[in-house]
Amino acid sequence: MGVGLIVLACEQQSEGGTVSVDPTLFLEDALVGDIAEESCTLSGGTKTTCYRITVKSTPVDHQAGPWCPKTISDGDQAGGIWPEGGKINNVDGAFIKNLAAFYSDDERKLYRDDGSVRVTDSKEACAAAARPDVDEDYQSSCFQCLPSYLEEGMVNTYIIPIKPVKQTTPGQLARTAVGLALNGVNFDPPTPTDAILSAHTLAPFDDCGGHINLNHGYHYHAHTGCPTEMAQADAHTPMIGYALDGFPLHTRLKEQSAEESRLDQCRGHSDETRGYHYHVADPGSNSFIDCFQGEYGCSFERDGEGQTCDATSMNNRRGPGGPPPCEGERKTRRPDDEAVKESHFAQPHLKPCTDTSQKHAKHNHKHIEENHEHAGKSHMHAES
Ligand SMILES: [Zn+2]
Ligand SMILES: [Zn+2]
Numbered sequence: 001m002g003v004g005l006i007v008l009a010c011e012q013q014s015e016g017g018t019v020s021v022d023p024t025l026f027l028e029d030a031l032v033g034d035i036a037e038e039s040c041t042l043s044g045g046t047k048t049t050c051y052r053i054t055v056k057s058t059p060v061d062h063q064a065g066p067w068c069p070k071t072i073s074d075g076d077q078a079g080g081i082w083p084e085g086g087k088i089n090n091v092d093g094a095f096i097k098n099l100a101a102f103y104s105d106d107e108r109k110l111y112r113d114d115g116s117v118r119v120t121d122s123k124e125a126c127a128a129a130a131r132p133d134v135d136e137d138y139q140s141s142c143f144q145c146l147p148s149y150l151e152e153g154m155v156n157t158y159i160i161p162i163k164p165v166k167q168t169t170p171g172q173l174a175r176t177a178v179g180l181a182l183n184g185v186n187f188d189p190p191t192p193t194d195a196i197l198s199a200h201t202l203a204p205f206d207d208c209g210g211h212i213n214l215n216h217g218y219h220y221h222a223h224t225g226c227p228t229e230m231a232q233a234d235a236h237t238p239m240i241g242y243a244l245d246g247f248p249l250h251t252r253l254k255e256q257s258a259e260e261s262r263l264d265q266c267r268g269h270s271d272e273t274r275g276y277h278y279h280v281a282d283p284g285s286n287s288f289i290d291c292f293q294g295e296y297g298c299s300f301e302r303d304g305e306g307q308t309c310d311a312t313s314m315n316n317r318r319g320p321g322g323p324p325p326c327e328g329e330r331k332t333r334r335p336d337d338e339a340v341k342e343s344h345f346a347q348p349h350l351k352p353c354t355d356t357s358q359k360h361a362k363h364n365h366k367h368i369e370e371n372h373e374h375a376g377k378s379h380m381h382a383e384s
Pocket of ligand 2: 236250271277
């Protein structure tokens with residue numbers, strides 16, 4: 001029996017201590033079409049085989065929103081959250097009322113004298129407000145884009161290496177995506193809080209750490225525990241998705257105080273069962289991981305039909321670390337685009353998404369996890 005376990009562990013690993021991506025872990029309801037294999041060129045120039053994963057643009061396993069409260073007397077349930085000072089703040093009516101003081105900025109008054117909150121309450125407003133040069137009409141407003149503003153049937157596509165390829169030195173995150181949750185939602189790079197705040201506005205996340213951008217739909221900036229998790233058989237913290245380099249993303253270490261000593265600069269480490277993997281950061285950090293240990297693939301807004309993944313081309317064009325990894329949908333973006341992207345706003349295609357209400361999406365994964373929560377010290381061996 002001891003031997004059997006060892007064999008299993010070996011089979012799960014590929015050379016280099018990395019474990020191949022398991023496409024069956026993604027929620028079936030989140031997928032649009034089957035996950036396919038295709039050739040790809042990763043950010044470091046490695047030509048390999050990737051999975052093409054096309055997903056819906058809104059979550060299938062939890063609600064999206066709310067983001068902005070309607071009045072300054074609204075309670076916690078009426079709004080979302082906002083990261084500041086390394087922590088999450090509840091965006092309720094009182095927070096909006098106090099915002100000018102919170103930021104020592106008199107222009108940051110997002111409500112009218114009658115107590116109603118100024119909110120971007122139409123698709124047009126959400127598009128106009130999110131531009132880097134925020135339209136004056138929308139300054140001092142609470143930004144939000146509703147699922148109903150999204151183009152019908154909008155999808156996004158991720159090209160992720162089947163077998164992660166480690167780099168000799170860690171690389172900067174891709175601008176377009178840090179990774180993909182098992183529920184099909186994008187783990188986005190940090191939201192450009194400076195640009196948002198400089199327009200005296202606020203673009204709250206909902207309580208699940210996500211909000212909507214008209215270009216690629218609902219995406220996360222913080223992990224607060226909403227998306228479907230894949231429990232681990234050995235009490236290691238659950239997996240929640242894959243980074244764009246193909247390494248798994250897990251929730252925080254159970255002993256969060258030990259993260260600094262146990263995790264590398266990217267927030268990853270290795271163990272025998274999972275190989276190299278990351279643990280996402282505190283939700284108040286406006287981030288998930290800090291760099292990629294592997295060469296990353298591509299993400300395409302919409303289906304990326306006819307586009308192959310060459311993650312090097314964007315690097316060449318725009319310099320290290322920056323560029324959206326793939327040609328195509330992103331061509332309208334400018335180099336200064338962190339804000340444009342986050343422009344949670346932007347262009348054309350919008351419309352109501354259907355599947356937002358599906359609850360309890362089903363996993364189509366094969367291995368059912370038994371009971372893993374024997375927390376406590378027993379998991380420590382896994383957290384090397
Ligand atoms: Zn965002
Ligand atoms: Zn771990």
